[in-house]
Amino acid sequence: MKKLLFAASFASVLAITGTNQLQAQEQAAGQSALTKPQIEGIVREYLLANPEILLEVQSALEEKMKAQQAAASQQVITDAADQIFHQASDGFIGNPDGDVTIVEFFDYNCGYCKRALNDMEALLAKDNNLRFVLKEFPILGPDSHAAHVVSKAFQKLQPAKYGDFHRRLLGNQGRANEETAIRIAVELGADEAALREAMKDPAIEASFAETYNLASRLQISGTPSYVVGQEVVYGALGADHLSEKIEATRQ
Helix, strand or coil: HHHHHHHHHHHHHHHHHHHHHHHHHHHEEEEEEECHHHHHHHHHHHHCCCCHHHHHHHHHHHHHHHHHHHHHHHHHHCCCCCHCCCCCCCCECCCCCEEEEEEEEEEEHHHHHHHCCCCCCCCHHCCCEEEEEEEECCCCCCCHHHHHHHHHHHHHCCCCHHHHHHHHHHCCCCCCHHHHHHHHHHHHHCCCHCCCCCCCCHHHHHHHHHHHHHHHCCCCCCCCCEEEEEEEEEECCCCCHHHHHHHHCCC
């Protein structure tokens, strides 16, 4: 359906463009201009005889849009580098002094994020010079939001164990919610009363708002999404794909 809509739009654009160009050429040559219906008929016949041109135009448009999106994202990454890579409120896993940082926008109830947990582990296992920043980005409903509130509170109280908490909660097979998150936090040594008090910190909601704003500027609307070097990677594309981006950043 999407391709049909693109094709229809392209056909209209080509018809209008073709009409204007042919009329201008004929007028410049002192010839009698063809009527608009005549030119549109010529364009229509050409497109029917060569429908593959619509796919070529669609492909070219999509590539142009991707290039524009990449350029816009690169500018945001440059302008907001500290906020993206070195935000003090973000948790991280890996080498704190690593030469390459991957930033992941994730939701604890995202199925793709759960599968991508193995990608992170694989990358960290083979690369001791990698730093993984975790942008808590609860977008999948109230349960996600509540679980992330617990996560941020636990990170504040037990920063050294944040990686363990993240792995446990994201790797959990059930749906992440406040109850599950608190249970895991307590099992990892958090005092429940202190945890619940930390959950009231308004800085937690402020950090979420900042992440939502940043994601919007980077044109990130789903999870997982990554920032590696000067590039945004959308979706769980696998450890090999991320590894290529890491090496490109180092080079």
